[in-house]
Amino acid sequence: MQIVMTDLEFLACAERLLLAVEQNCDRINDSTDADVDNQRTGGMVTLTFRNGSQIIINQQKPLHEIWMAAKSGGYHYRFDGRCWQCTKGSGEFFEHLSRDASAQSGMALRFTE
Structure with a gap:
């Protein structure tokens, strides 16, 4: 089921998601030797792993979606x-x-x- 959100509601929800990703990276780096580098630029977070591979997570404001690109493919979330x-x-x-x-x-x- 898709709920209808205003742009401000979407931005607030999307911001919580991106902040959670960043906080998870900090926790993972503190408790493991995974060494996940996370870089935030506006509405986008890039995770870079030791082997150089990346996962990119970004807001798609016009569609009220979060997109994630990983080695396994691209995904859209509502x-x-x-x-x-x-x-x-x-x-x-x-x-x-x-x-x-x-x-x-x-x-x-x-x-x-």
């Missing part, structure tokens, strides 16, 4: 009132991010809301 769900019905954002970050880092990494 907020359903509780969490960010893939527009193709394949799961939740933090599940996908955990899966892709684990694959790209070679370590079991868990990202949470």
Whole structure:
């Protein structure tokens, strides 16, 4: 189910997601030797892993979506009132991010809301 949000509501929800990603990187770096570099530029966060691979997460304001690009592919997410769900019905954002970050880092990494 897609909920209707104003632009300000979308930006607030999207900002919480990006902040959670950054905070998860800090926690992961403090508690493991994964060394995930996270770089924030406006509405975009780039995660860079030791092997040079990246995951890019960015806001798509006109569509009220979050997009994620990883080695496994590109994904679009919409907020359903509780969490960010893939527009193709394949799961939740933090599940996908955990899966892709684990694959790209070679370590079991868990990202949470």
